[in-house]
Amino acid sequence: MIGVPGAGEPRRDPAAAHGRHPSAAGRSDRARSVRPSARASSAGWDGHGARRVGQNGPVQPHPTRSVVVLGSTGSIGTQALDVIARNPQRFRVAGLAAGGRRVDLLARQAAESGAEVVAVADTAAVPALREALAAHRSTARILAGPDGVAELAAWPCDVVLNGIDGALGLASTLAALEAGRTLALANKESLIMGGPLVKRLVKPGRLLPVDSEHSALAQCLWAEGPPGEGEWIGRSVRRLVVTASGGPFRGRSRAEMADVTPEQAMAHPTWSMGPVVTVNSATLVNKGLEVIEAHLLFDIEFDRITVMVHPQSVVHSMVEFMDGSVIAQASPPDMRLPIALALGWPERVPQAARPVDWTTAHTWTFEPLDDEAFPSVALARRVGMAGGTAPAVYNAANEVCVEAFRKGRLPFLGIVDTVAKVVDQHDPTPAESIEEILDADAWARARAAELVGR
Numbered sequence: 001m002i003g004v005p006g007a008g009e010p011r012r013d014p015a016a017a018h019g020r021h022p023s024a025a026g027r028s029d030r031a032r033s034v035r036p037s038a039r040a041s042s043a044g045w046d047g048h049g050a051r052r053v054g055q056n057g058p059v060q061p062h063p064t065r066s067v068v069v070l071g072s073t074g075s076i077g078t079q080a081l082d083v084i085a086r087n088p089q090r091f092r093v094a095g096l097a098a099g100g101r102r103v104d105l106l107a108r109q110a111a112e113s114g115a116e117v118v119a120v121a122d123t124a125a126v127p128a129l130r131e132a133l134a135a136h137r138s139t140a141r142i143l144a145g146p147d148g149v150a151e152l153a154a155w156p157c158d159v160v161l162n163g164i165d166g167a168l169g170l171a172s173t174l175a176a177l178e179a180g181r182t183l184a185l186a187n188k189e190s191l192i193m194g195g196p197l198v199k200r201l202v203k204p205g206r207l208l209p210v211d212s213e214h215s216a217l218a219q220c221l222w223a224e225g226p227p228g229e230g231e232w233i234g235r236s237v238r239r240l241v242v243t244a245s246g247g248p249f250r251g252r253s254r255a256e257m258a259d260v261t262p263e264q265a266m267a268h269p270t271w272s273m274g275p276v277v278t279v280n281s282a283t284l285v286n287k288g289l290e291v292i293e294a295h296l297l298f299d300i301e302f303d304r305i306t307v308m309v310h311p312q313s314v315v316h317s318m319v320e321f322m323d324g325s326v327i328a329q330a331s332p333p334d335m336r337l338p339i340a341l342a343l344g345w346p347e348r349v350p351q352a353a354r355p356v357d358w359t360t361a362h363t364w365t366f367e368p369l370d371d372e373a374f375p376s377v378a379l380a381r382r383v384g385m386a387g388g389t390a391p392a393v394y395n396a397a398n399e400v401c402v403e404a405f406r407k408g409r410l411p412f413l414g415i416v417d418t419v420a421k422v423v424d425q426h427d428p429t430p431a432e433s434i435e436e437i438l439d440a441d442a443w444a445r446a447r448a449a450e451l452v453g454r
């Protein structure tokens with residue numbers, strides 16, 4: 001594990017955090033990776049990809065994939081580097097990008113991974129980065145500023161992993177897709193903001209979900225086998241069931257969340273993540289964003305996406321089929337599994353994460369979402385159905401409110417209440433151009449800041 005102490009490791013998964021992985025799991029995963037011509041039909045994710053494991057034939061050698069990791073110093077980024085470091089025959093690092101808050105970590109990552117280029121969004125961090133690279137004996141070239149990060153997103157490589165947090169990830173998503181790169185997408189915000197604009201740029205099989213829920217849905221659809229000329233979603237899928245841990249305040253009424261502090265909101269019961277996505281998991285805005293993400297990735301109507309609260313975070317999502325059958329994907333909470341699958345798609349990376357321990361008893365529970373206590377998901381559905389610039393407004397207003405909450409300037413319940421007000425005051429436009437999306441984003445930020453009282 002390279003990286004920030006505490007970042008990138010599931011709180012309740014110490015064995016996985018130390019790389020102790022029963023080897024049998026890897027072998028069975030390899031066997032299960034045979035899915036002849038499996039593909040989904042959506043514009044966003046279609047499951048295409050060359051198979052290297054013949055149905056009954058020998059395992060072919062894997063060509064090493066070069067990977068650009070954007071947001072390398074964050075929770076997703078450090079876990080991606082861990083996956084890459086543990087699989088040198090499968091992956092190598094081509095380049096790394098970060099914001100500039102942790103230059104020493106970035107330089108150490110560059111030295112350890114052998115990255116040829118590093119990008120840093122904050123130009124003021126360049127001198128310190130240059131010094132740190134020299135101290136760590138890395139000869140990586142530096143690209144500076146947001147344009148430097150976008151240049152790296154388009155860098156020649158096999159896969160770009162976008163692990164930047166928030167709306168700032170949009171430029172990189174667009175740059176990677178415009179350059180025709182395969183994009184492993186953790187930065188859901190860019191798909192949600194960009195919507196149809198991003199989807200138009202996606203070539204078949206080139207957008208791979210990293211979010212554990214969407215990776216799970218992709219795997220469940222993959223298990224369905226070839227869709228033929230029809231579409232899975234239209235032909236055999238009845239609904240997608242997106243699971244939610246429920247966050248630290250699961251089971252509380254709205255009144256019981258009136259006084260929660262940022263520290264309480266940051267204490268997620270099952271996942272260790274960056275600060276914004278952690279607060280979003282407490283308000284369930286993250287689940288709202290994920291419902292829109294599922295709609296966009298799998299081309300399915302909002303009323304066919306159900307959210308179920310599953311506090312153990314082992315079943316990462318499910319697909320219900322027309323005949324009443326449900327296929328679920330289960331694994332202990334560890335983002336290295338969906339990261340490894342996205343980087344190695346369509347093949348599984350053996351021992352990417354610890355599997356469920358079938359020698360002990362488990363209780364997995366599922367309960368409906370309390371929409372009254374957590375109105376963020378219903379609001380996201382409304383916003384997603386409105387389409388156009390509305391999702392960008394929902395996301396931008398939320399980012400402003402989360403920051404205000406973390407700084408003690410907005411109560412917890414004020415986050416979603418304020419987002420709802422901003423959304424209600426917005427007149428969505430079609431979001432056909434990047435300018436239109438960025439204008440809506442800027443408007444929502446300004447309006448939310450006014451309502452929060454700066």
Ligand SMILES: NC(=O)c1ccc[n+]([C@@H]2O[C@H](COP(=O)([O-])OP(=O)(O)OC[C@H]3O[C@@H](n4cnc5c(N)ncnc54)[C@H](OP(=O)(O)O)[C@@H]3O)[C@@H](O)[C@H]2O)c1
Nearest residue numbers: 071073074075076098099100101121164165186187273274
């Ligand atoms: N963490 C999870 O388990 C998880 C799970 C599913 C989805 N996601 C999604 O993955 C994304 C990243 O989440 P995270 O938890 O990894 O966030 P995080 O820990 O806050 O990390 C964010 C990363 O982005 C970098 N960054 C910030 N601004 C940048 C910019 N302008 N250009 C380039 N890099 C920039 C940061 O660099 P500095 O170090 O310089 O700040 C850091 O490396 C989010 O969209 C989140 O919703 C996360």
